[in-house]
Amino acid sequence: EAGVVQSPRYKIIEKKQPVAFWCNPISGHNTLYWYLQNLGQGPELLIRYENEEAVDDSQLPKDRFSAERLKGVDSTLKIQPAELGDSAVYLCASSRNPGQGKDTQYFGPGTRLTVL
Amino acid sequence: GDSVTQMEGPVTLSEEAFLTINCTYTATGYPSLFWYVQYPGEGLQLLLKATKADDKGSNKGFEATYRKETTSFHLEKGSVQVSDSAVYFCALSSGGSNYKLTFGKGTLLTVNP
Secondary structure, eight states: OOOOEEEOSEEEEOTTOOEEEEEEOOTTOOEEEEEEEOTTSOOEEEEEEETTEEEEOTTSOTTTEEEEOGGGSOEEEEESSOOGGGOEEEEEEEESOTTSSOOOOEEOOOEEEEEO | OOEEEEOOSOEEEETTOOEEEOEEEEOSSOOEEEEEEEOTTSOEEEEEEEOSTTOEEEETTEEEEOBTTTTBOOEEESSOOGGGOEEEEEEEEEETTEEEEEEOOOEEEEEEO
8 A cells, every 4th residue: 555645755946936746645545644844853743624515624733834635645745935944844644434433554665855 | 821841952962871851731621741852954853742730641761651640741761872963852742622733842962873
C-alpha cells in the first residue's frame, strides 16, 4: 500500500510570493489533515477534511492560507502571500474511517518551506 | 485544552542502553495515546498506541503503558540500537468530535555505537 504522497519536498520562495503544497492520501482514506510543524516543535493541526468537506479549520489563518480537497481525494494547501514566519514543515496525514475518533493517522514526508 | 508534555532532549545513549522518554498529558475525557517517530529526512511514523487505561502498546522492542492515574505514557526500550536514533513524539487524540492529534515538542534521541 502506497503511503501519503506530498510534493514538493522542499520549496524556497521570497516573501510575498504565493506557494502551494499538494497531498495525495492513502487510497481509501476519507479523512485528510494538514499540520504545521515549526522547528523544534510538534505538529499542529491546520485543517481536517472528511471527504471534500472541511470539518475543522479553526486553526487555519484564513487571511493568507487556503485549502481545498476537490473530489474528496487530493488536497492542496496554499499560502498567499507568504511571510517569513511561514517557514516550517507542512505535513499531510490521512486516516481511514472518520467518526471513530481513535483511528490511526498516517503522515507524509512533509514539505519544507523556506521563505526568504 | 489538551496538552502533552514530554521530556526535553537531546538524549544521548550508548548502544544497548535502556531508554525511557517521559510523557504526561492533560485532556478531557479518555484520550487515545500515541508515540510517533521521525527518522532523519522522513515523515512521522506511528510507533505504538494505546486506546484505554492500562493498555500497553508495543512495537519494535518499544513499549508504553497508558497510566490514567498518573496521566502518563512513558516510552521504554530495553536495549537501544544506533538505528533508533530519531525524534520521538508523544501525542494524544481526545476522540469524540475532535480527531486532531495534540503533540508534544519531541525528544531527539541519538544512539552511539
